[in-house]
Amino acid sequence: MKPKYRILISAVDAFGHINCTLGFGEILAEAGHEVTFAHRIRYKKLADLRGFKFIPLDESIFDELSNQPFLLWTEKNMNKFRDDPIGRYSNWTDEDKEMFASVVDDYKITNKAMEKLINENKDSFDILIGDFVTRYPALYLSPIPYIPIFSMNPLSLYPHGPPMFSGFSVNGDPNESEKYRHVYQSSCARLREKLEIWWKSHDVPKIPGTNWYADVPKYFGFYHYPEELDYHECEPKEPEDKWILVDALIRKPDDESEFIIPESIASLPGKLIYFSLGSLGSVDVDLMRKLISILSKSPNRFIVSKGPRGDEIELANNMWGANYVNQIAIVKLVDLVITHGGNNTFLETIYSGKPLIVIPYFFDQFDNAQRVVDCGIGRRLNPWDLDEKNVLATIEETLNNHEMSKKIEEIAASMRSNKTREKAVKIIEDFIEKIKQS
Structure with a gap:
């Protein structure tokens, strides 16, 4: 035995x-x-x-x-x-x-x-x-x-x-x-x-x-x-x-209930995108507000993790969010993830086979952001250079890059089967x- x-x-x-x-x-x-x-x-x-x-x-x-x-x-x-x-x-x-x-x-x-x-x-x-x-x-x-x-x-x-x-x-x-x-x-x-x-x-x-x-x-x-x-x-x-x-080493979700897309965005047109800067990056309320303002002009829908200071952040009409959300369940449903690149969200996104855009803020997030680019599975945007036109164009290009999507799905399949x-x-x-x- x-x-x-x-x-x-x-x-x-x-x-x-x-x-x-x-x-x-x-x-x-x-x-x-x-x-x-x-x-x-x-x-x-x-x-x-x-x-x-x-x-x-x-x-x-x-x-x-x-x-x-x-x-x-x-x-x-x-x-x-x-x-x-x-x-x-x-x-x-x-x-x-x-x-x-x-x-x-x-x-x-x-x-x-x-x-x-x-x-x-x-x-x-x-x-x-x-x-x-x-x-x-x-x-x-x-x-x-x-x-x-x-x-x-x-x-x-x-x-x-x-x-x-x-x-x-x-x-x-x-x-x-x-x-x-x-x-x-x-x-x-x-x-x-x-x-x-x-x-x-x-x-x-x-x-x-x-x-x-x-x-x-x-x-x-x-x-x-x-x-x-x-x-x-x-x-x-x-x-x-x-x-x-x-x-x-992807943990089981703390909340195993199925995530239902909220009615306020369920019937809206466009792809579904998850946006989170993590518990540290989201403390930068000015940066969060700037990005939310830019994303409000996208033809897509967004689920937003607002973070510990989320009560100070107002979302646009094409968004739903909360200070803390059931991230693992949400990532499975979306078409794209915009993340700070912390290893937790980063690996959960890849494991789910979703393309990603990384906006790094602290420490190893910068290394993950560049690795995404070097390995051709997503895009990187820098917090010191967030041009509205470039951000919106990067979202559309990433959503429509079939080669990138195929590559990240292959990596996800390998992670699940090895x-x-x-x-x-x-x-x-x-x-x-x-x-x-x-």
């Missing part, structure tokens, strides 16, 4: 990372293992929906959490994120660099909560799997073997490719890449310094190699990306033998069994 292992999963407090981790947990549960999701109490329902066990993190620890300064800085500097790649990180003051680095203070709080959880449950689980992006001392030192998931664009795993978060093409100008690396490293110098001080205080080594931010697996890790879009032309990865691709999920489960089972025997 096949052994049943006890698997603990967790993630940083961000929906994209949580969703990927839940998707991983689902394939392990389907293989017969006992999955427990550990997170803040507000996410318990996500475990319940999937039949997972749940352990709440100690909420009293999060009383120390104050990300307000970072959020205020982000809102104050929206113009930075609308700029071109080099302009995004140019001319930062010492205050900017310090505020950007303040996210490490949030990491420390989460690390403290995870450390307590692990110590209290160190004999209760065979393995810990999590999506935390960077190195957390509690995870690195965990007595429960820790296997990381990397749910961001994988360019940062390829040191011979364009610089991460730049949005540069693999066929781009090396001189521009070098300029970007210089301004990026300068702006992030304080962030890097705080991370390395933190790691040293716990006797944890800093992350080796060119990418000092993305964690390196102690044993092995999994990254989530379609095989056909992976950066094979930039190989090898770093480290070459520790990152394993899984190209379809065996990378089964392979990942087998690797984990073999690893646990090896540890038990030793």
